[in-house]
Amino acid sequence: MLIGEVAQRSGVSARMLRHYDRLGLVSPTGRTSGGYREYSDEDIRRLFHVESLRTLGLSLDEARRALDEPGFAPADLVGDLIRLTRQRIAAEQELLTKLERVDASVPAAWSDVLRMVTLLRGLESEFGARRQQAILSHDDSATLPVDALAAAVLAEDDLNVAGALQWSLARTPGHGVAALEAGLDSPDVVVRRRAVTAIASVPTADASAALRRVLGDADDTTRDRAALALGSRGSVDAVPLLLAMIFEGRRDVEAAEVLGQLTEVSTSAEDIVTALQDAFDGTDANSVRLRITQALAEIPGNAAHEALTRLTAADDRTIAATATAILATRRRTGPAQKG
The missing domain is CATH 1.25.40 (Serine Threonine Protein Phosphatase 5, Tetratricopeptide repeat)
Known part of the structure; x- marks a missing residue:
């Protein structure tokens, strides 16, 4: 088959086929009676092998080595591809979460979006002082992202920042109890302890109901914090x-x-x-x-x-x-x- 027919049947553009040819990845090995280069059946099979490998995330050079080098073992490469793919998925999931939190704040203008992104980026800072500053400088309680603040509380190990986060949650409808309650089911005991501490600072009936759930927790510290808070109420x-x-x-x-x-x-x-x-x-x-x-x-x-x-x-x-x-x-x- 000539290049135009190959492009039509394979879905690979003629331009890309010529690029493959220049790289020596897939080249037409036959000739027509008129002297035109022609793709043989074996060339077509190689083309489909290249395209299959590319769907797994292999580069063109990796695809060539996989097809041409007998000692090119797939195990390590596939393992690397799995790791990189997981990193991409995690990054995309993080972006999706950020977009959902921006959307939940119901921004009316791009300035609102920028303020929200600034807050979210501040919460991600490795420096406690910057995280605290980002929280305290966001003065619009109506646009505070409850889920983001609750997630930050459950991950925060700086007591000053945790206090600022709880102060911000106290300004939101429901004080973030529903979002914090998810932390009570965490397999990580540190997260459960943080969740109880944050919920204990909320003087509402739903907070008390959440604390009652913890009285049977396997961790002494988690149970004790809940009991002291409930008893005080x-x-x-x-x-x-x-x-x-x-x-x-x-x-x-x-x-x-x-x-x-x-x-x-x-x-x-x-x-x-x-x-x-x-x-x-x-x-x-x-x-x-x-x-x-x-x-x-x-x-x-x-x-x-x-x-x-x-x-x-x-x-x-x-x-x-x-x-x-x-x-x-x-x-x-x-x-x-x-x-």
Whole structure:
């Protein structure tokens, strides 16, 4: 076949066929009776092999080597092509995400688009100060990209920048809780911890609902942060975990303080004291008993006062002395409240 017919049947332009010929990649090896160069069946097969290899991302030189060099192994090259393709896909996905975030801000003019791109680029900076500046300088709360801010919070390890991000989210409708909640399902425990911390700063019912999901998390720190936040909001759902924090010595002072607050708004002081006493009687570990004694200092009312009075006679001198000191402080600060 002559070049024009080959171009028509193969879909490869005559110009590209001539380029292949100059490179020695695919050249017509036959001649017509009139002396014109003609593509043989073998030349056509080689052309289709070249085009097939190009669809995999091979360059023309790589395609030539693959066809002509017996020792040109495909494994390494294909592996490199896979890696490069994944990088291109990731870059395209990143661009798509950025475009979607710009679109979500409903820009009315190109100036709005440029402001949004400036913010998004600032969030991507490797320098914390620049990330913080980009956040604080975006003064239009109506165009803040909630998803981008939430994603940045979940990835941010600079506490100052994280605080600025949370401040920005607080200015958006819904405070970004729905977007942050996705972080609670992350397999990365650090991301889950960041999500809980950010959600805990939002004083809304949907934020409390999100925090309740975390009370069964496998990570102690994640659970504890959720329990402290919920307890501070008056949620009795946090009580079992707050008690466990005291027994196990995880932020036990904070847990006791939150339990004391709960007894004033939503749960019975007697129930808390009973749970603490049962745990005291159920362990021989003086370290646990001492934490329980100290926790009773935060519980108002007669029930805690009576429990502490009994503990002044405890066999362990440290526990007895601690209970005595707590009672002395209570007497100085005022009468025990009724539990």
